[in-house]
Amino acid sequence: MDFGGINPAILIASLMAxxxxxxxxxxxxxxxEKAGVLNLGVEGMMIMGAIVGFMVTIQTGSPFLxxxxxxxxxxxxxxxxxxxxxxxxxxxxxxxxxLTLFGLGLSALLGQGYNGLKPAATGAVPLGPLADIPFFGxxxxxxxxxxxxxxxxxxxxxxxLKSTRLGLILRAVGESHEAAHALGYKVNRIxxxxxxxxxxxxxxxxxxxxxxxxxxxxxGITAGAGWIALAxxxxxxxxxxxxxxxxxLFGGITVLQLNLQAAGSSIPVEYLSMSPYLITIVVLVIMxxxxxxxxxxAPAALGQNFHASR
Amino acid sequence: xxxxxxxxxxxxxxKAYPGVVANSDxxxxxxxxxxxxxxxxxxxxxxxxxxxxxxxVKPDTGRMTWKGGDYAPAAPRVARxxxxxxxxxxxxxxxxxxxAENVALGMENPPPMKQLAARIKAVSExxxxxxxxxxxxxxxxxxxxxxVEIIRCLLQDPRLLIMDEPTSVLTPQEVEVLFRTLRQLxxxxxxxxxxxxxxxxxxSLCDAATILRRGKVVGTADPKASTARELAEMMVGATLTPPxxxxxxxxxxxxxxxxxxRLAVASPIAFGTSLKDVTFTVRKGEVLGIAGVAGNGQxxxxxxxxGEIRSGDGMxxxxxxxxxAMGPAERRKIGFVMAPEDRLGHGAAPDMSLVENxxxxxxxxxxxxxxxxxxxxxxxxxxxxxxxxxxxRTPGSHVAxxxxxxGNLQKFxxxxxxxxxxxxxxxxxxxxxxxxAAAAAIRQAILDRAAEGAAVVVISQDLEELLExxxxxxxxxxxxxxxxxxxxxxxxxxxxxMMGGAHGMEVAHLAEA
Numbered sequence: 153m154d155f156g157g158i159n160p161a162i163l164i165a166s167l168m169a170x171x172x173x174x175x176x177x178x179x180x181x182x183x184x185e186k187a188g189v190l191n192l193g194v195e196g197m198m199i200m201g202a203i204v205g206f207m208v209t210i211q212t213g214s215p216f217l218x219x220x221x222x223x224x225x226x227x228x229x230x231x232x233x234x235x236x237x238x239x240x241x242x243x244x245x246x247x248x249x250x251l252t253l254f255g256l257g258l259s260a261l262l263g264q265g266y267n268g269l270k271p272a273a274t275g276a277v278p279l280g281p282l283a284d285i286p287f288f289g290x291x292x293x294x295x296x297x298x299x300x301x302x303x304x305x306x307x308x309x310x311x312x313l314k315s316t317r318l319g320l321i322l323r324a325v326g327e328s329h330e331a332a333h334a335l336g337y338k339v340n341r342i343x344x345x346x347x348x349x350x351x352x353x354x355x356x357x358x359x360x361x362x363x364x365x366x367x368x369x370x371x372g373i374t375a376g377a378g379w380i381a382l383a384x385x386x387x388x389x390x391x392x393x394x395x396x397x398x399x400x401l402f403g404g405i406t407v408l409q410l411n412l413q414a415a416g417s418s419i420p421v422e423y424l425s426m427s428p429y430l431i432t433i434v435v436l437v438i439m440x441x442x443x444x445x446x447x448x449x450a451p452a453a454l455g456q457n458f459h460a461s462r
Numbered sequence: 463x464x465x466x467x468x469x470x471x472x473x474x475x476x477k478a479y480p481g482v483v484a485n486s487d488x489x490x491x492x493x494x495x496x497x498x499x500x501x502x503x504x505x506x507x508x509x510x511x512x513x514x515x516x517x518x519v520k521p522d523t524g525r526m527t528w529k530g531g532d533y534a535p536a537a538p539r540v541a542r543x544x545x546x547x548x549x550x551x552x553x554x555x556x557x558x559x560x561x562a563e564n565v566a567l568g569m570e571n572p573p574p575m576k577q578l579a580a581r582i583k584a585v586s587e588x589x590x591x592x593x594x595x596x597x598x599x600x601x602x603x604x605x606x607x608x609x610v611e612i613i614r615c616l617l618q619d620p621r622l623l624i625m626d627e628p629t630s631v632l633t634p635q636e637v638e639v640l641f642r643t644l645r646q647l648x649x650x651x652x653x654x655x656x657x658x659x660x661x662x663x664x665x666s667l668c669d670a671a672t673i674l675r676r677g678k679v680v681g682t683a684d685p686k687a688s689t690a691r692e693l694a695e696m697m698v699g700a701t702l703t704p705p706x707x708x709x710x711x712x713x714x715x716x717x718x719x720x721x722x723x724r725l726a727v728a729s730p731i732a733f734g735t736s737l738k739d740v741t742f743t744v745r746k747g748e749v750l751g752i753a754g755v756a757g758n759g760q761x762x763x764x765x766x767x768x769g770e771i772r773s774g775d776g777m778x779x780x781x782x783x784x785x786x787a788m789g790p791a792e793r794r795k796i797g798f799v800m801a802p803e804d805r806l807g808h809g810a811a812p813d814m815s816l817v818e819n820x821x822x823x824x825x826x827x828x829x830x831x832x833x834x835x836x837x838x839x840x841x842x843x844x845x846x847x848x849x850x851x852x853x854x855r856t857p858g859s860h861v862a863x864x865x866x867x868x869g870n871l872q873k874f875x876x877x878x879x880x881x882x883x884x885x886x887x888x889x890x891x892x893x894x895x896x897x898x899a900a901a902a903a904i905r906q907a908i909l910d911r912a913a914e915g916a917a918v919v920v921i922s923q924d925l926e927e928l929l930e931x932x933x934x935x936x937x938x939x940x941x942x943x944x945x946x947x948x949x950x951x952x953x954x955x956x957x958x959x960m961m962g963g964a965h966g967m968e969v970a971h972l973a974e975a
Binding site for chain 2: 317321334
């Protein structure tokens with residue numbers, strides 16, 4: 153079952169793994185934006201997660217603790233954003249951009265001395281005979297736990313947003329903070345929680361890059377994955393399952409272009425590596441030209457700061 | 463009535479914000495099952511007072527008691543648990559959520575959605591307020607939205623229901639439905655704290671009234687035994703004079719200054735109302751009043767007349783010129799000026815000074831530019847002339863528009879347009895959120911300009927205002943305009959029917975019940 157030297161089972165399996173960082177980061181950002189906050193610092197939080205996760209794994213030898221560390225690293229950086237925008241009411245766009253620059257610089261500083269090291273490997277979850285099923289065993293049952301975790305989180309976030317009171321309050325805050333405040337909800341506190349959650353998810357995504365995908369530490373290792381995650385949230389029109397589809401599309405194109413390169417395609421490498429970004433732009437243009445349902449699904453209070461006066 | 467036990471008593475409450483004392487030593491008491499009015503002008507401290515009762519704001523000094531025990535709610539949650547519910551004037555519904563979700567957000571322990579939907583249906587029918595729990599709030603009319611809020615409160619079996627200016631967005635028929643519900647609640651023993659500045663409503667509904675002026679209690683009254691005029695003068699603290707109408711002049715012939723013919727434009731606003739087939743003419747010296755419940759196309763009509771949305775050829779003619787394709791500045795140039803509803807952000811740039819704001823619309827007509835540069839001394843002179851003529855209270859023309867109070871900024875925005883000697887004036891909500899004295903001044907200024915020969919269109923939701931200043935009267939309903947009729951001889955029932963339109967169904971429904 154090879155098409156021009158590309159095995160579809162391996163292709164699908166590797167696109168699922170390749171999508172994990174952007175999927176986790178996009179899910180986190182989706183929750184943040186549903187609460188009405190636009191945090192453009194995803195890239196910075198991802199790379200902080202990448203370096204902190206990497207350091208913890210090197211020090212402890214445990215990849216699991218590394219992911220926990222990555223989540224804490226991302227959440228820690230996001231709390232700076234939360235303090236600036238929710239307490240000091242700084243502009244969210246400018247603060248988010250600054251957060252990315254700050255995260256890139258700080259991670260490079262922390263990462264000195266970690267270049268060239270190899271972290272402990274994160275193995276596949278042993279699923280016994282399931283992994284031996286032809287095709288599906290390779291596609292579905294031979295992944296590490298983070299891949300399953302990312303799909304599980306998609307379901308959890310979908311359920312919480314749709315059917316629980318917590319999700320309802322979160323959506324309400326993102327829809328109209330004035331109204332939520334009038335009903336007695338602590339707008340800034342709820343947003344603070346959402347921002348920290350988004351930071352933790354982005355941090356885990358970053359840790360997956362440095363611990364599994366690459367796996368080593370180099371400066372700027374996330375290479376724009378945070379921006380893709382931001383685009384996916386809009387692409388998914390703030391719906392978790394669509395974020396999964398979006399992430400897999402991007403992951404798929406990334407993996408496909410790598411495979412095509414390896415298979416000796418005649419198309420120049422540069423075109424192939426820019427294709428995910430080009431497609432992002434095209435999709436976003438198509439989505440926003442509609443002015444229809446996708447735009448209506450956007451949280452109405454997105455990017456607006458709230459201050460309880462009177 | 464006085465034998466009923468006291469439910470809530472407020473004793474010596476004071477609340478100060480930096481620079482303003484919102485409430486000073488306020489005391490009153492509400493008995494069980496009583497409809498108690500809190501009466502006062504904008505800025506009299508009514509809203510702050512009820513926010514303290516609802517636990518949104520903490521008083522500086524003073525205390526409240528509930529059935530004789532201490533009552534100091536730290537949060538709305540505590541107030542709701544005690545039995546206090548509140549229907550807000552605005553800002554408490556979520557447009558992108560459905561009715562049931564909106565109700566659930568206002569409850570402490572909402573049942574699962576299915577049960578909640580069934581209870582919403584049951585309660586809404588019991589009180590004659592039909593409502594579908596699965597509809598998006600963004601698609602509901604203002605009256606229906608208010609029902610959502612009321613039902614949200616009723617589901618918690620409140621002992622005290624606070625209503626903050628509930629009728630400001632309703633048609634007369636909807637007001638009747640609301641009052642029937644409130645009387646039913648009161649008969650069942652629920653006390654109602656009713657906040658309003660509309661005197662006729664208070665006289666027909668309330669058992670007692672406490673009157674606030676500048677944060678202080680200036681009196682109590684039995685609204686059923688007082689005249690509207692007595693209540694108004696207590697509220698304002700001065701004798702009120704209705705605006706003067708100079709005798710109508712004949713400007714020669716039926717020449718129309720503003721002619722709108724079959725105007726149809728799509729709404730640029732999300733959940734907005736498109737205009738359909740709007741036709742009217744306004745002659746020199748005539749004031750046309752356009753009424754209607756908010757969201758029926760008022761904003762769109764102003765945008766189409768101001769030139770912010772363009773319309774087809776010949777749809778809008780001002781002073782004989784077809785202006786459909788012109789932008790706001792070109793329209794101003796030929797003497798067609800406008801003042802939008804939202805004075806902060808649309809009518810004026812909040813962070814710019816009054817001089818800059820005066821220049822922004824007055825630049826063209828007053829010739830405030832020279833060789834493409836702004837003539838600052840002339841602009842300042844113009845701003846200061848507006849401030850002086852229209853009695854705008856401000857430290858000077860250099861202050862930012864944001865720093866002015868609502869009424870003063872409104873005087874400035876309206877004055878700025880009237881000072882340009884326009885031939886056609888369109889104003890949306892000229893006195894919205896403005897206290898009675900400033901409102902009277904603004905109305906007088908509009909009438910004066912009309913007496914000088916300008917054609918005026920006033921779009922407003924305040925019926926009394928329109929009946930006071932307009933010569934002809936029309937209603938916008940779902941983007942359509944009724945045929946204008948002379949104000950003289952118009953009865954409130956006829957107006958209600960003109961406004962009814964889409965709401966006619968509900969009236970029929972009530973008649974059956």
